Amino acid sequence: MITFAGLNVIIKMAEDRYSGHDYYLIDELLTDEQKLIRQSARDWLKAEVSPIIEDYYEKAEFPNQILPGLASIGAFGPYIPEEYGGAGLDQISYGLLMQELERVDSGVRSTASVQSSLVMYPIYKYGNEDQRKKYLPKLASGEWIGCFGLTEPDYGSNPGGMVTNFKDMGDHYLLNGAKMWISNAPFAQIAVVWAKDETGRIHGLIVERGMEGFSTPEMHGKHSLRASSTGELIFSNVKVPKENLLPNKSGLGAPLGCLDSARFGIAWGAIGAALDCYDSALRYSKERIQFDKPIGAFQLTQKKLAEMITEITKAQLLTFRLGQLRNEGRATTAQISMAKRNNVDMALHVAREARQIHGAMGITNEYSIMRHMANLESVITYEGTHDIHLLITGADITGIPAFK
Ligand code: TGC
Ligand code: FAD
Numbered sequence: 001m002i003t004f005a006g007l008n009v010i011i012k013m014a015e016d017r018y019s020g021h022d023y024y025l026i027d028e029l030l031t032d033e034q035k036l037i038r039q040s041a042r043d044w045l046k047a048e049v050s051p052i053i054e055d056y057y058e059k060a061e062f063p064n065q066i067l068p069g070l071a072s073i074g075a076f077g078p079y080i081p082e083e084y085g086g087a088g089l090d091q092i093s094y095g096l097l098m099q100e101l102e103r104v105d106s107g108v109r110s111t112a113s114v115q116s117s118l119v120m121y122p123i124y125k126y127g128n129e130d131q132r133k134k135y136l137p138k139l140a141s142g143e144w145i146g147c148f149g150l151t152e153p154d155y156g157s158n159p160g161g162m163v164t165n166f167k168d169m170g171d172h173y174l175l176n177g178a179k180m181w182i183s184n185a186p187f188a189q190i191a192v193v194w195a196k197d198e199t200g201r202i203h204g205l206i207v208e209r210g211m212e213g214f215s216t217p218e219m220h221g222k223h224s225l226r227a228s229s230t231g232e233l234i235f236s237n238v239k240v241p242k243e244n245l246l247p248n249k250s251g252l253g254a255p256l257g258c259l260d261s262a263r264f265g266i267a268w269g270a271i272g273a274a275l276d277c278y279d280s281a282l283r284y285s286k287e288r289i290q291f292d293k294p295i296g297a298f299q300l301t302q303k304k305l306a307e308m309i310t311e312i313t314k315a316q317l318l319t320f321r322l323g324q325l326r327n328e329g330r331a332t333t334a335q336i337s338m339a340k341r342n343n344v345d346m347a348l349h350v351a352r353e354a355r356q357i358h359g360a361m362g363i364t365n366e367y368s369i370m371r372h373m374a375n376l377e378s379v380i381t382y383e384g385t386h387d388i389h390l391l392i393t394g395a396d397i398t399g400i401p402a403f404k
Contacts, residue, residue, distance in 0.1 A: 006166070008110030016346045018042075018103065018279050023313045026320055029349060029386030030092070037093050041073045041100040053105045053227060054365045060226040062111065064187065069143035075112040083142030084124065084132055092323035101274045105368075106375035107228030115139060117262035119146030120217035122192050122204055126246040128256055131206065135190065147188040147216075148206075149179035149233045150255050156181075157388050158403075159266050160252045161186060163233065164195040166205065173245065175205065175238040181382070185231030192246075193233065194255045202367040204246035204254055208388040213238040215355040225378040260336050263383050267339035268319050270379060271312060273372040274347040277354035278308045280367055304353045311350065315343045334396035341389035348376045 009023050020042075056063045071077060079093040080086025087093075094116075102109035120139050123131055126303065138144040155161040164177025175195060185191065191207045207214055213236040218229060249257070282305055285296030295301050322339050325331035351373035355362040364371050380386050388403075395401040 005057070007143050012133035016046045016104075017283065018046070018276060019276055021278060021309065021312065022316075023309055024317060026316050027117075028254045029320060030096075034093050034096055037089065038096040038100055041075070041097055042103075043098055044069055044073050045104045048234060049108060053108070054368075054371065057105065057107070057227040057371055058365065060220070060222065062107065062184075062187070062227055062229045066108070067142035067145065070101075070108075070112055070135040070332050071140065073097065076115045076142055077124075077136065077140045078116060080116070080120050080124055080136060080140065086120070086124075087140075090323075091264070091326040092320070094265060095319055095323050098265040098269040099272035099275075101272065103272030104360065105227050105268065106273060106379050107225045107369065109272070110183050110225065110228045111145075113262045113265045113269070114148055115146055117265055118148030118258050119190070119192050121261050122148075122254070122258050123206070123247060125257070126204060126249040128241065128247055129268075131246070135206070138189075144189040145184055145187060145318070146190045146192060147182050147184040147231075147233070147253075148258070149182050149185075149193040151179060153178065153180045157385060159194070159255065160202075162194065162196060163204070164193070165197070166195050166203075166240065167198060170237075173205065173240045175207065175235045175240050177235050179233035180229055181219070182216075182233050183228055183382075184234055185216045186229045188216065191216075191233055193235070201250050202252050202254065203250045205240050207233075207235070207238060207240060208244075211238050211240065222378075226350050226374075226378075256333070259383055260333055263336050263340040264331070265324065266345045266379060266383055267322065267336065270340075270347040270376070271315050271319065272345040273314070273379075274312050274343075274350040275350045275375060276307070277347075277369050277372055278312060280304070280369060281305060281308070281354035281357040284361075284367075287374075288359070301357060304357060308350045308353055311346045315339075318342065332396070334392055335358050337384065337389040337392040340383065341386055341393075344376060344380045345386060348373065348380060351376060 007285045046236055052063055072086035075097055077086035078089045078097055082088040098109050123135050126141045139146055140339050146310050150159050152162050153295055166173040166175045193205050194202055196202055215234045218231045285301050286294050318339050321330055354370045391402055
């Protein structure tokens, strides 16, 4: 609602008129199944999420009622085998799903990314059969939501320095420490927590809501990713049963391996945000008249639109090839970093240009541009900052890590 001439004017949420853009006919490279998965996700999101997302963003709340719907389109564990409740899809389908979600809001994609790549993936990959059977089906159906605790107040880009630790007490582990900036933490039933043992080696532990000494206070005051819930994880002498340790991988490489999967999803997701901004700017440029012409008739507007679709198309080609490599198990961490860094930066630029094309209307909540732009400021920071990804590429091509 805005106030105009003393009147409270309700700005009606613009109808979701999005249609995809495929300048290089990449759809011809997709299977019928991949296209169907994308279309079902798009239809459901238009009907159930687009009409409410601005409102939840403004309230700084995640719309919990969409969890069963997210599960029904396969957004929770798209590539986890069906025997554990996952959708058993390939990596390009996973990418397309993330793109559709982020086309509507990065926070919605975030919730699905965390659940799939940072909670279900480590349980599937590093857990034992009992853990897989206990947790994965409930996570796939959205009955349980999980979160991933790696970042600490003093260790963000450098997670290897973490101080959260656990001691072996014979019949259980005793966990102490704190995590910060954790997506889904305030309402998650379980947390996959990374902590050091008495020798300093990093392990993953599944911590369940209700364990004594475990709390998840919500973080407030975000100007970005407002429709996603973010919190702390606080562990004060939490007794964690021994069967909750993920047994099949330890060391910093274990959480970083999960990040590969989430960063891949973000590389696809960011294109969704960019496509939504471009789609809106293109339509607006044909409808908005100034100096007796649609603003799309001016060369300066066309330059903006032409550069947007060029950058989007390059990003689409990058992720499609990356998806093929991931399907073949050949994508490297550095290739994923390049795509995450490039595509999120590209999306931010597209959002800023789209905002200019919308003039003053671009700052209102009648359009999704400003929300995408603000969201992307989180996306360019989490899962490795823009500069950390550049250093990952630098280390890969020179063989000389420059992190320390
Ligand atoms: P470094 O010495 O390079 O590596 C330590 C060990 O890990 C191995 N490794 C990997 N293994 C698997 N997958 C990967 N992607 C791996 N990257 C590295 C590496 O081979 C080594 O193994 P070993 O056996 O030799 O010990 O580690 P470093 O301490 O120098 O740090 C490197 C750096 C800076 C690249 C890394 O720590 C990093 O990526 N930092 C960024 C932190 C980050 O991305 N945090 C994300 C937190 S989660 C999050 O943001 C969720 S947002 C979710 C949402 O809402 O969508
Ligand atoms: P810092 O590491 O303090 O970096 C600050 C600046 O210094 C950055 O510009 C960075 O690029 C630069 N810098 C740092 N080191 C170097 C270097 N070696 N060389 C050059 N520049 C450097 N974490 C989780 O574990 N789980 C989650 O679910 C999660 N969700 C998040 C949700 C949101 C909304 C946000 C904003 C963050 C979330 N994070 C989560 C945390 C996120 O991963 C970290 O914010 C990120 O890794 C960066 O850490 P930092 O914020 O401490 O920045």
